Amino acid sequence: MTKTSAPLLSIESLSASAEGSPILHGVDLAVGAGQTHVIMGPNGAGKSTLGHVIMGDPAYSLDGGRILFDGQSLAGLSPDKRSRAGLFLSFQAPAEIPGVPVSSFLRAAAAGRDGLDLKGKQFRKRVRALAEELDMDPSYLDRELGVGFSGGEKKKLEMLQLLLLQPKLAILDETDSGLDVDALGVMSRGIDAYRRTSDGALVVITHNTRILERLDVDRVHVMVLGRIVAEGDASLVAEIDAHGFERFERTPEDATRDGGAAPDARGDGAEAARQADPSPASADRAAQTVATL
Numbered sequence: 001m002t003k004t005s006a007p008l009l010s011i012e013s014l015s016a017s018a019e020g021s022p023i024l025h026g027v028d029l030a031v032g033a034g035q036t037h038v039i040m041g042p043n044g045a046g047k048s049t050l051g052h053v054i055m056g057d058p059a060y061s062l063d064g065g066r067i068l069f070d071g072q073s074l075a076g077l078s079p080d081k082r083s084r085a086g087l088f089l090s091f092q093a094p095a096e097i098p099g100v101p102v103s104s105f106l107r108a109a110a111a112g113r114d115g116l117d118l119k120g121k122q123f124r125k126r127v128r129a130l131a132e133e134l135d136m137d138p139s140y141l142d143r144e145l146g147v148g149f150s151g152g153e154k155k156k157l158e159m160l161q162l163l164l165l166q167p168k169l170a171i172l173d174e175t176d177s178g179l180d181v182d183a184l185g186v187m188s189r190g191i192d193a194y195r196r197t198s199d200g201a202l203v204v205i206t207h208n209t210r211i212l213e214r215l216d217v218d219r220v221h222v223m224v225l226g227r228i229v230a231e232g233d234a235s236l237v238a239e240i241d242a243h244g245f246e247r248f249e250r251t252p253e254d255a256t257r258d259g260g261a262a263p264d265a266r267g268d269g270a271e272a273a274r275q276a277d278p279s280p281a282s283a284d285r286a287a288q289t290v291a292t293l
């Protein structure tokens with residue numbers, strides 16, 4: 001797969017809040033076309049919030065910074081426009097819409113999109129082919145959206161949307177619980193098919209490192225308390241698996257109190273962050289990261 005260095009998604013100093021409470025505090029993230037990034041972090045760190053803010057969820061207000069996608073600012077764009085621009089978010093808790101059959105939902109989602117505005121029969125054929133690829137019983141397409149779906153079935157539905165819409169960048173927000181072996185398999189298969197059939201980028205938000213085993217991960221970001229506190233290559237996943245997030249959760253105050261005896265920062269991560277973005281602000285942040293760790 002060709003990987004380019006120009007960021008497809010560029011998030012700069014993003015701060016956001018919900019119901020008046022600040023959640024994200026100056027988040028920076030750059031994802032190149034075709035790349036696979038992973039965001040990890042303890043519960044409540046703000047990972048899902050980041051996904052929702054990127055998609056323009058009106059529950060969150062943007063307090064600072066900006067998001068560029070494909071060279072364009074996303075400011076003021078509705079979630080639908082962002083989706084049509086090529087962004088996709090699989091929700092940690094997918095919606096249930098009684099009365100709306102899956103097939104109608106997919107039809108509405110695809111309407112007006114290049115290459116997807118197919119005639120009824122062709123559209124059904126396309127969706128059925130994708131369902132088969134995911135080993136999904138076609139009868140699900142006639143069921144009400146999400147209603148009574150098991151965790152694995154919801155996952156299949158999400159993967160079906162992913163394969164149908166072929167976004168330029170997909171953010172997959174994973175539930176850590178409730179994903180049994182079957183659902184994990186569905187996800188892996190969906191991701192494989194997505195990578196095979198498009199040159200799309202992937203941001204995987206997960207606690208479940210098993211899903212990452214088959215992925216060629218370019219970059220790992222660790223989020224704690226609404227900040228990216230460490231970055232590194234795929235080896236960071238194994239480290240988090242072995243040691244958890246404890247050492248990332250130390251605040252600068254903790255480090256000062258302990259006489260500066262903070263564990264070594266991942267030199268590679270901080271260094272790579274500097275290399276990826278050589279701006280003074282980024283170098284400052286990298287230095288702060290080192291201090292925090």
Ligand SMILES: Nc1ncnc2c1ncn2[C@@H]1O[C@H](COP(=O)(O)OP(=O)(O)OP(=O)(O)O)[C@@H](O)[C@H]1O
Nearest residue numbers: 018019023041042043044045046047048049050059
């Ligand atoms: N719509 C909202 N309204 C109020 N508070 C919110 C909202 N969304 C998120 N929060 C709060 O923001 C914080 C971060 O939540 P978020 O769901 O982004 O964390 P997370 O990193 O995805 O956690 P997890 O790993 O458990 O999924 C939490 O304290 C949460 O309660």
Ligand SMILES: [Mg+2]
Nearest residue numbers: 047048049092
């Ligand atoms: Mg979450």
